[in-house]
Amino acid sequence: MEKDVILTAEMVSEGVIHHEQFVGRLQHMYRSLSLSGHNLSDVSVLSNYVHLQTLKLPHNKLKDLSCVSHMPCLVILDASYNEISTYFDFEPPKKLKEADFSYNRLTEMKSLSAYESLSKLSLDYNSISEITGLEQCCRLTHLSLAHNKISRISGLDDLPLTYLCLRENQLCKIEGLENVKSLQVLDLSLNRVTCLTGLQSLQLLCSINLEKNQISEIHECKHIHNLQLLRDLNLLENPLQEQPNYRLAVIFLLQQLTMLDQEVVTAEDKVTSVNKYDPPMNVVAARDHMTNLVYQLMQPQVLFDSTLTSVDSPYPLLVLTGPQGCGKRELVHRLCQEFCDYFCYGLSHTTREPYSGEENGIDYHFINEEDFQNMIRMGAFIQTMEYRGHRFGLSRETIEGAAREGLACCVHMELEGVLSLKKSCFKPQFVLIIPSQEENYISHLKSRGLYTPAQIDAAVSRLELYIRTKEQHPGLFDHFVPCDDWEEAYQSLRQIVMEDLLLEEEEGQRSSKVGTSTGQNSAEKQHPQQPEPASEPLASFSASPLDPSGTQLNNTQDKIASQKTPAEAASIRRREQLLREALLGRSSGVYSQLFKRSTPSLSLHKENPEARFDDDSSSDETQRSSALSVPSSAGALMELLDVSVPGQTQETLKDDPGSSQTSIASHSAAVSPSSERRPTSSLKSILPPIPNGRKSPAAASPGFSSNVSPNPGVTEGGK
Numbered sequence: 001m002e003k004d005v006i007l008t009a010e011m012v013s014e015g016v017i018h019h020e021q022f023v024g025r026l027q028h029m030y031r032s033l034s035l036s037g038h039n040l041s042d043v044s045v046l047s048n049y050v051h052l053q054t055l056k057l058p059h060n061k062l063k064d065l066s067c068v069s070h071m072p073c074l075v076i077l078d079a080s081y082n083e084i085s086t087y088f089d090f091e092p093p094k095k096l097k098e099a100d101f102s103y104n105r106l107t108e109m110k111s112l113s114a115y116e117s118l119s120k121l122s123l124d125y126n127s128i129s130e131i132t133g134l135e136q137c138c139r140l141t142h143l144s145l146a147h148n149k150i151s152r153i154s155g156l157d158d159l160p161l162t163y164l165c166l167r168e169n170q171l172c173k174i175e176g177l178e179n180v181k182s183l184q185v186l187d188l189s190l191n192r193v194t195c196l197t198g199l200q201s202l203q204l205l206c207s208i209n210l211e212k213n214q215i216s217e218i219h220e221c222k223h224i225h226n227l228q229l230l231r232d233l234n235l236l237e238n239p240l241q242e243q244p245n246y247r248l249a250v251i252f253l254l255q256q257l258t259m260l261d262q263e264v265v266t267a268e269d270k271v272t273s274v275n276k277y278d279p280p281m282n283v284v285a286a287r288d289h290m291t292n293l294v295y296q297l298m299q300p301q302v303l304f305d306s307t308l309t310s311v312d313s314p315y316p317l318l319v320l321t322g323p324q325g326c327g328k329r330e331l332v333h334r335l336c337q338e339f340c341d342y343f344c345y346g347l348s349h350t351t352r353e354p355y356s357g358e359e360n361g362i363d364y365h366f367i368n369e370e371d372f373q374n375m376i377r378m379g380a381f382i383q384t385m386e387y388r389g390h391r392f393g394l395s396r397e398t399i400e401g402a403a404r405e406g407l408a409c410c411v412h413m414e415l416e417g418v419l420s421l422k423k424s425c426f427k428p429q430f431v432l433i434i435p436s437q438e439e440n441y442i443s444h445l446k447s448r449g450l451y452t453p454a455q456i457d458a459a460v461s462r463l464e465l466y467i468r469t470k471e472q473h474p475g476l477f478d479h480f481v482p483c484d485d486w487e488e489a490y491q492s493l494r495q496i497v498m499e500d501l502l503l504e505e506e507e508g509q510r511s512s513k514v515g516t517s518t519g520q521n522s523a524e525k526q527h528p529q530q531p532e533p534a535s536e537p538l539a540s541f542s543a544s545p546l547d548p549s550g551t552q553l554n555n556t557q558d559k560i561a562s563q564k565t566p567a568e569a570a571s572i573r574r575r576e577q578l579l580r581e582a583l584l585g586r587s588s589g590v591y592s593q594l595f596k597r598s599t600p601s602l603s604l605h606k607e608n609p610e611a612r613f614d615d616d617s618s619s620d621e622t623q624r625s626s627a628l629s630v631p632s633s634a635g636a637l638m639e640l641l642d643v644s645v646p647g648q649t650q651e652t653l654k655d656d657p658g659s660s661q662t663s664i665a666s667h668s669a670a671v672s673p674s675s676e677r678r679p680t681s682s683l684k685s686i687l688p689p690i691p692n693g694r695k696s697p698a699a700a701s702p703g704f705s706s707n708v709s710p711n712p713g714v715t716e717g718g719k
Ligand SMILES: Nc1ncnc2c1ncn2[C@@H]1O[C@H](COP(=O)(O)OP(=O)(O)OP(=O)(O)O)[C@@H](O)[C@H]1O
Pocket: 322, 323, 324, 325, 326, 327, 328, 329, 330, 348, 349, 352, 383, 384, 385, 387, 392, 393, 394, 412, 413, 414, 415, 416, 417, 450
């Protein structure tokens, strides 16, 4: 054992780091003294060095520091690695800022109220069990009490601490820090902390070290989720690290982090975590689309009934979207009922249980999770979505079924479904249906008696999502219909459909009118794909519900024009002009005679490709300008020009040989306003009835203020 050493003036002069000499008086003024590792046990000689500002005496054997009482200028005192057991046992130097008593034998803290200037205090590796006596240290910013016996954090209220180290103590929970508002760095490693409550109010915290504690749940991170300045978190060697996807989950909850477990958190980490735990809608949609597409590609490839004759004319789909229970489902049903010659209700599959009154095959195809997964793997869906823990999916067969009937498919779905469908080969028309009055929407949901308060909150919370999406993505929806009043909403929707189908109300009946759309429409039309104005009849002329934009025919005409000589092209133009005039009744020439004689069977379909005109048509019908006559006239024009519609004779690869005709047949069929006129008129509409169980006098009118029921007298089902 090394001998204890008593400090002498000579040794002092060796340890002097900084001194000043008073000129002319041969007198020294020592400012800074460092005597480390000299085995000093007695430093009483330092009482004479009253000007000392820095005194460093680490790694000695000191038990007594009473000499410090004579150093009124002392600012920094390092007494670490000694044998001191008496806490601040000296007269307080008024300017003392930093004191280090680490690695000593202190067992308790006493009042430091006289040390008003103290800003940094290190008491690591002692045997202190309670934090006391610091109440008056109004400048204390750094406090380190690592490796002591502290089992509870206390006595720190309102201190201006920015750094607190309580590493290697016996803490089980984080408490007593609520009012240490300036805290920036907190080290609680090597304790027994199990949860992260108690840190929520420390808004300036930027670093937390919780290495080697007992935190086992990832969701504990929610307690520090709102600490916006938190950049560095260390959770190494906590049980929660064993959990799957631990790192991504923590990064997801704490997106503000730049370091986790001493590893840099990259932007990629953050994106991956968000895509995993809360993927943005477009990511969900993209994944869904990719999944369905890939599984579909793995199936034997056939030409679908819903594949029309040109890539420019995708099979028509009408999609109503809006928050749950806003009435869109009922709107779809009613629309399909009224326009049963055009639309067929597109039944989705779902894994949710049917509500009371709902029926399989009418409201949804209700299937179990396993079957749903199998259908995904079989590439049966064109779109799926998980909503509130249940799966929903629109199958290819649903659309094919409608296509076989020569009908457009009308479906309802949530926003994510819309985004997924947007990526598909279909180019649906999207109608956004949202209630603009939240209170009415809430009371409507409540009145349905189907939803728990949490489900209602969840549905209402998505209302904002729809509104925001509408504002931020102009053009995403083709039409917007507010549904505060269900009857009004239906009328708006109906008007939209009428315009898109080029239909016009006439004396209480539906009839078609070429190229005009004069009805009032309260719905806001948002999409640039508007029907052409009446002054452009040919554009409308060439449009049909199956090819609303008329692109198919226009393309054909382009092709025709490109193959003709200038003289032929001019001739065609002249004849087109005559046709237009004939259609509008402005000409009494040969063409108007032709159109007066034109009949439904004029349409182009494979079943009777030779059919051109039918003299049997009644004069009433021929005088009414019908939607049917539009494509029929287009067909007549083709015939006059001796040109066939591309793909008309194309051989298809469908499974069902009979169905190979439906593309063209449906193209011409669906434009007919009455079922008798449609080439597929022998087929009945597959529109399901409005489900009884979902309709009561109140529920039958899902609008929130309307008293008008589309289907009165039917009862609403409870859950
Ligand atoms: N294939 C699909 N893809 C995406 N969303 C869908 C699909 N089919 C249905 N949905 C939507 O999922 C949500 C939940 O459907 P659910 O049938 O449980 O609702 P609901 O309570 O009956 O209300 P609603 O009357 O709006 O259908 C609805 O908004 C519905 O429109």
